[in-house]
Amino acid sequence: MKIRELAEKTALSIHTIRFYEKEGLLDHRHVLREENNYRCYSDEATERLLLIKKLQRVGCSLSELKDILQEHDTHALTDLEIVEWILQKIKDTKHKKEELDQILGMLHWMLDYRVASMKDDQKELVMTKIQEAT
């Protein structure tokens, strides 16, 4: 598959995909060159880019991803090391969720506070909005 198709499949820009390759996030298993020098991507490339997108959202930087994916690819890490990395990520993710819960609590508190100081007719309007939102 050519770069445009991959870009559509992963919702990344063409620029970004080339940039990731340059940064070492993709290798020969993901990209090859055709005779005309065009890049040719495997299905694995799609998988990897989607994985990168996901892990980015748990706070992995590109350079961390590069390291862990490369080490994983070259089997430079033992199973134990990989398991430990995963466990750490699970811990981080749970922590992030807790933070979000805290923030949700705060937002709800802010909402109650605002609503309490409103006149009855506005209060009703807002209540329907809150119903809609939840």
Add this chain to the structure above:
Amino acid sequence: MKIRELAEKTALSIHTIRFYEKEGLLDHRHVLREENNYRCYSDEATERLLLIKKLQRVGCSLSELKDILQEHDTHALTDLEIVEWILQKIKDTKHKKEELDQILGMLHWMLDYRVASMKDDQKELVMTKIQEAT
């Protein structure tokens, strides 16, 4: 309180605090100048900086925070507008939590996959680690 103390209380750097002020995230209610031109911070400053830190983690940019906080301060926003902003943030936050759940699912799947391919003695070691981590 002087800048160093505020930096310690908020776990922000002195540079960052001055940077936030320059960006319009703090005003006269938070900072005043002493005769020697040193900044003098109120307790409200601590509150605001901690609030900024929290909201940043739900994906608010500094410029968005500047806008919403300034409008809030100057009562340029109606109660309804503020409620709508809060509702939007609640929605965003819930969405972020769902994403994290997805990622947690993926990480657990990765973990199971790894553990399945391990030898029994290593498996046991990993199992205790997993117990510890959860």
Add this chain to the structure above:
DNA sequence: GTAAACGATAGAGTGAACTCTAACGCAAGC
């Protein structure tokens, strides 16, 4: 066969959020 669309490259530019530096003035401890 030619124009439009697609692909390639090197390298510059962007925006967000810091982070640091140099050069200076005040302050507190000895």
Add this chain to the structure above:
DNA sequence: GCTTGCGTTAGAGTTCACTCTATCGTTTAC
């Protein structure tokens, strides 16, 4: 009174993750 440390400023530099530009070659549709 001198050193050390804290505070000030303007402005430069950094990092991250893109994003875009210019210039070129290739492919495809008409």
